[in-house]
Amino acid sequence: MFFKPNKNEYNMTEFVHKPYNKIYVRDMIKLSLDDLIGMMSSLEAANAYWVDGVLFASFATTESEELAKKEMQNEMFLDKIIFAVYENYTKTVKSSTNLEIGVLNMQKSKLYQDLIAWLKTQEIWNR
Numbered sequence: 001m002f003f004k005p006n007k008n009e010y011n012m013t014e015f016v017h018k019p020y021n022k023i024y025v026r027d028m029i030k031l032s033l034d035d036l037i038g039m040m041s042s043l044e045a046a047n048a049y050w051v052d053g054v055l056f057a058s059f060a061t062t063e064s065e066e067l068a069k070k071e072m073q074n075e076m077f078l079d080k081i082i083f084a085v086y087e088n089y090t091k092t093v094k095s096s097t098n099l100e101i102g103v104l105n106m107q108k109s110k111l112y113q114d115l116i117a118w119l120k121t122q123e124i125w126n127r
Contacts, residue, residue, distance in 0.1 A: 019111065020074050026061070027080040028124050036084040037095040047102040048093070051116045055086035055093065055103065058115075083119065 031039070033055070040046050040057060048055045061067060061077040070077065086093065089107070094100045106112040119125060 018074065020076050022074070023076045023078060023115070025078045025081055028119065028122060029080060029082045030124050030127055031082055031084050033084045033086060033093070034095045034097070036082060037093060037099050037101055038097075039082065040101045041095075041099040047104050049106045049112060050086065050089045050103050051106050051109070051112045052120075053085060053087045054083050054116050054119065056081055056083035056116070056119075058082075081115075081119065 036048065036055060036057075040048050048057050050056075058081045059079045061079045067077060089103065089105050091103060092100050093103055
């Protein structure tokens with residue numbers, strides 16, 4: 001949907017929402033909750049996302065000119081998605097060794113809802 005100002009108003013920037021057509025995922029890694037927390041706590045941005053009973057993080061492929069072109073064609077490449085089953089959302093989650101990370105509730109994101117629904121259909125989900 002486009003938003004265009006009236007002729008009498010200043011020229012406002014036009015905004016267009018355009019979801020990705022395709023997202024390629026190179027690797028999916030199912031971890032125990034403790035392992036996911038340990039990995040995330042070692043990163044600078046130690047927050048995980050939560051959607052539909054899954055705690056996860058995704059990592060983009062290293063930027064390149066070729067990937068930038070793909071991005072312009074509504075395609076994205078993810079290097080990996082790490083995830084653990086975590087039924088109920090909480091603001092933080094703590095490991096058995098008392099490492100703690102923040103959790104961001106992304107339940108309202110259509111993109112992440114679709115990602116998790118797709119992930120649950122993959123063979124790795126049942127391992």
